[in-house]
Structures are given as structure tokens and as C-alpha cells.
Amino acid sequence: MELRETAWNLLKTVDQVILGKSGETREVLAAMLAGGHVLLEDIPGVGKTSLAVAFSRLLGFQWNRVQFTPDVLPSDLTGFSMYRRDTQTFEYQPGAVFCNLLLADEINRTSPKTQSALLEVMEERQVTVDGETREVPSPFFVIATQNPFGTAGTQMLPAAQVDRFMISLSLGYPDFENEIAMAKGEDAGTRAKKLEPQADIKTFEEMRRQVKEVYMDDDLYEYIVKLMTATRESLYLEMGASPRGTLALVRMAKASAWLRGSDFVIPQDVKEQFSYVAKHRIILNRKARADGAAKEDVLRGILSTIRTPDFGRKKKHA
DSSP states (O other), rough: HHHHHHHHHHHHHHHHHHTTOOOHHHHHHHHHHTTTTEEEEEOOTTSSSHHHHHHHHHHTTTEEEEETTTTTOOOHHHEEEEEEEETTEEEEEETTTTTSSSEEEGGGSSSSHHHHHHHHHHHEEEETTTTTEEOOSSEEEEEEOOOOOTTTOOOOOOOOHHTTTEEOOOOOOOHHHHHHHHHEEEEOOHHHOOOOOSSSSSHHHHHHHHHHTOOOHHHHHHHHHHHHHHHHHHHTEEOOHHHHHHHHHHHHHHHHHHHOOBBOOHHHHHHHHHHHHHHHGEEEEEEEHHHHHHHHHHHHHHHHHSOOOOGGGGGOOO
């Protein structure tokens, strides 16, 4: 229980920085424990940078932030070789991705070429520059934000890149009481910068190892595949979730169970994570738009249609 208590204390501390968003901060930590990247679909100014800073400082991570604009180049991310006259050799200069946590701000405002450079490192945890492959530090995570599509300077992310994100969510505006508390106190960025480490990378990697060992019954593996298959067969969806989404839901369900204090997954863990994993992977069709159906409506309908596995005491495995 010691590692779980460390994780719970981390969340309590982050919740003192990002007020009123305990569910969202828990999801971000769960995704990191599951080894995945996070896509925040949000408006500016709701605390996304402070969230990344808070987790980085508490976990002893090195972090970088890149503000994506149309003139950001792939070499800004991957690095480049610079000729040094004194040694008459080319010397490699690491790019922004050489860190543990990269905050990719407004990712849908940059060029497809730069997005492709980020795609490799998200999937392979390595970059290739001048024919030489270099691994980024481990662990490596991307927390990316994208502005609502249609706002100035935005373009849709390619499906192949969106699929690399384990989950998507939105922080959104704070509620009335928490916004008053924010107005009275220090801003989130100042609070985040004052945080001291509560764990280190070795401790975090041990947490991840325990998450991988969380037990999942065969019935729940089948349940997950049925849910994902239903997205591909829905009358409202032009494109359903990929097999990568299936793997993501398995890992997120295990991380959710571990943070809940359990060594086994229950159906509720899968249900809670389904929308976070599937929402950004599906595309509505004309029928959905004509009927006014949102992605959340479609996913709720799938959850209500697919039978939940019976999960009595005999299914539980500690």
C-alpha cells in the first residue's frame, strides 16, 4: 500500500494547485501510470501548464513546453546537428522532446510536418536525425493541448496522430466556489513552482510495474473488445476505435483499479475509462449530425447496449 499512498498524496497535492478538478487530475496520473499520452481539448487559461508543472515537480521529472505555431520546425522538437568550427565536426543539439514530460501546447496550430516529427517520438520513444536514432529519456510522456476546431489558426489533427493519445479530456472552467478561491489566493502557476518532489523516477517506475500486474478476468477482456467492436458497427459513427484503443482501455482500466486500491479490475473500471479512451478515436457520420447526436451520446448508448459481465465474488482475484 505504500506506493499507492504515495500516488494518493501526489493527487492531493496536485488538487491544491488545480482547484476543483480532482477527477481530471486522477485521469492524467492514471494515463501516465498506464504508459500513455494525454490530449487536453481545452480553451486557454484553465491550468494545463500548471498541471504539467505540478506532476513534473512532484515526480522529479524533467519537463519542457513547446508553444506550437505554424513556424515551429521538426528540428525544434527532435534536435539538429550544428557545425563547430573549432573542432571541425558536427555536434548534435537535443530538441525539446528530450525530457520526461513534454507539454505540447496548441498542437493543432502547427504544420503537418512538425506533427509527424512528434508522432515518431510519441510512438517509438526515439527520434531520428541525420540518419542516427536517439532514444528520449524514460519515462517519456506528452500532454498535448488542442484548441477547439474552427478557432483561428487551427487545423484538424490526423487520425493517426490522435490515435497515439491514450485518453482525451477537458479541464474546463472551474466551478463558482473554486474560482472564488482562485481569485483570493495565488495563481496555479505560482503554487506549482513551489512544489517539492514527493517521489522520484524509480518510485514512479515501480508504480507502473504494479499497475501492469493488476489482474483482469477473461470476461472483462471480452467486454472491452465488445465495446470497441460496437464503435466500429455503430450507425452513428463513420470511424470507430482502433485496436490501439482496445489496448489503451485495458491499461487504463488496470491503472484505475490500482488507484482505487485494488489488485483486480471490475466492470466499473472499464465503464469509467471507456469514454476517455474512445471519444477522440471516433468520428461522427452524417446521420449523427442530422440527429443531433454527440460523441458522448453514442458512447453512452454503446455502454447501455453491451451487457455488463456478471462479476460476483468468484470472479474476484486478489
